[in-house]
Amino acid sequence: MLNFETRIGPDLGAHAPRYPQNGVPDWYRDAKLGFFVHWGLYSVPAWAVQHGEGVNIPAEDAYAWHQYAEWYGNTVRIAGSPTWERHQRVYGAGTSYEDLADLWDASAFDADAFVGELVGAGARYIIPTTKHHEGFCLWDTRTTGFNAVARGPRRDLIREFHDATRRAGARFGVYYSGALDWHVSDFPPIESDTDLFRFRRNDEHFSRYSASQLDELIERFSPDVLWNDIEWPDGGKGDDPFAVAALLKRYFESVPDGVVNDRWGVPYHGFLTREYRDIPDILDQPWESTRGLGYSFGFNQAEDARHSLSGDELIRMLVDVVSKNGNLLINVGPAADGSIPELQLAAMRTMGAWLGQNGSAIYGTRPWIRFGEPLAPVRYTSSAAGVHVHVMDPACGEVALPPELVGRDVRWADGSRAQIKTGRDGVSTIEIPDALRGAAVAVATAS
Template sequence: MTPSTTVALPVWAQEASLGIFIHWGPYSVPAWAEPTGAWGAIPPETWFAHNAYAEWYANTIRIEGSPAAEHHKATFGDVPYETFLDQWRAEKYDPASWAALFQSICADYVIPVTKHHDGITLWEAPGTADLNTVVRGPRQDLLAPLAEAVRAVGIRFGVYYSGGLDWAFTSYPPITSMEEVDLFRPTDAAYAEYATAHVRDLIDRFKPSVIWNDIDWPDAGRADGSLTELLEHYRQLVPDGIVNDRWGADVWDYRTSEYSHDTHNESGIGWEHNRGLGFSFGYNQIENLELTMSTQEIAKLYADVVSRGGRLLLNVGPTAAGEIPDVQLRSLTGLAPWIQNVKPYTIQRRPAQPSDDIKITGDGWSRAWVSGKNLVVIADDFEKVRIDAGALEVVAISLPVQDGTD
């Protein structure tokens, strides 16, 4: 299978500008990570023992001497990670309220984690025995009601799946380096069959608009042709579905970047930048207002990504109970009126080109793109920005204020 090009992206994906990522799992019970900084900005030799991703808790607590290991020992003693699955209740889970929030900020698609690296699935995936949320913990399929809720308000539904790592399926030592991510990745035929059955079940159940695989695909599944067969099945069932670029094979429809990592992929049209509202994807109780993106910071990131031809996949990390944390909710609700004003001007958009004869100068922060016959300019202070739009008509939109209000 050869890689798709951005030209071949379906219309919905070309028009989309904002997706919502959802990282929710047993890691939301301890909800702890050291907020060291952004992935890609921290040296790899430092990152794993000081991992800012709360969803990596199961790995980080196994690294002797890591702050997470010390925190776990002091807070939970020798309780194994799997215990958090039983403590996870999701008692306040209200997918309709999530969908209403995502609709208010004009999200085009929603991608929940269906299985992260801990190997625990949010639906009764084939072969998982009791490592799923139907048999233990919440004791319900957490995906189906969310798919129904977001689709009911006109938002597309996608799925994230960790094809490359599964700590419940393997018994490797903890990952402490980038080299060990690949070294401790299950690659055998048994795991390929297991992962393939999961993704095929997701395809058949949900017909997702996006399949967002993470950290490669088992080697055996690439070698025996089962990955090709799996994605052919997907293309037949969901003709306008798309897949990302993390399969270890040329099967992608679009490229991704994450925080400060893989930013070389941010070129052309149709790429996707993903990040959390803090340094973590999974809920991290340490991430207070100071460590969470403000409404204005989200707006600036969104405008920057859109102006360069990309889509923003912005993550929320619910609490174990199923609530969007107040610090995240504050920023997102503050974004709603601003993005509702901007969103119509993201249709038929493209980055400005030299042939447009556009010139934007001055000392203020600004980003711009072309939408139809309009030059859309987002700026923090239009008194500090001078715009020569050529033959285009200027649509000037100020950034929302910093504190989260419009």
């Protein structure tokens, strides 16, 4: 996956604008866990080719056999692709992707119940997709009739998400596809990473269109996070009032403790993003790991438990990311009707239960002097309470205590004091209580 902070063109020389200098606020660094919600027209077919262990897809076919269901609007235009073939069978050759807008029934969506599940799973911030690459807007926008109020659900879904999230006491953010909008473009389908940046509009008119939409979102919802995707049209990177620099200035004036990501294609960013990536060590800059519970962000009905993270795997991923100075932005992909599929719910609820007991070792923490040990299944976080030792395989029965923590009072999350043993080799270990050996991660705190 691409590192977007390295894409900062075009070079405007003396005409380069001045960007805000806002950093990453403490509330974001303390939050640790957010939820993405990918929901759109792609949720109607809810389908992509299965990926995963044992599946070998040649690089040249990666876009025709795309793992992301939310890319259905692109893969369906690649003649002969599995998505194209299935679409003909299910919907008929005369049904376009955009026709799916009139088939979208979101009648099962209850924003308070939905958000309640996310907050119950431990979310401190929630970021729904306001407009994905398909161009369909989920709020009551003045800019286009291709939106969820005029068609399909006939509801302002972002307003409902926003209001429910604020009522639940969580932070609210918006995802927005800045430079890709297939509805207002007339390019061939994207079939490579090169096409990803070649087949997109960069003209001033589209730049103004994108800025108008994002200005609407800022004015109406004062989002705590602006999560832009696939950069911004080059025609909107100058010193004009509709360009990125001016837009971000207006945003930070409206939301002083807001934060942005790194996917703008300009020399300024907030936190770094890493998508479906394993990060080997602590990153100096605040960053965010993002992925779906399965191999897709949008709901893929072809996936089952073999393709999706279990609750225990999700917990271990969260701990690993936080130990390396990151936040985890895990995605839930609702069905078209607005319900959360049971497979996703099960993993979310398992994580929520674990955080209910161990959240003090996650929320508000910072990295320790190292994230873990090279040969031991352990991760570390630190806070005012001390150093939190996360045992990633509690069934092993015991774990070595790092020498820096020997002599401290060490207690397990249930309040029991850890039994420290020192072997002939001088290595101190702590025994894991029987009651914690079946946990996804057992946590002890050295104070």
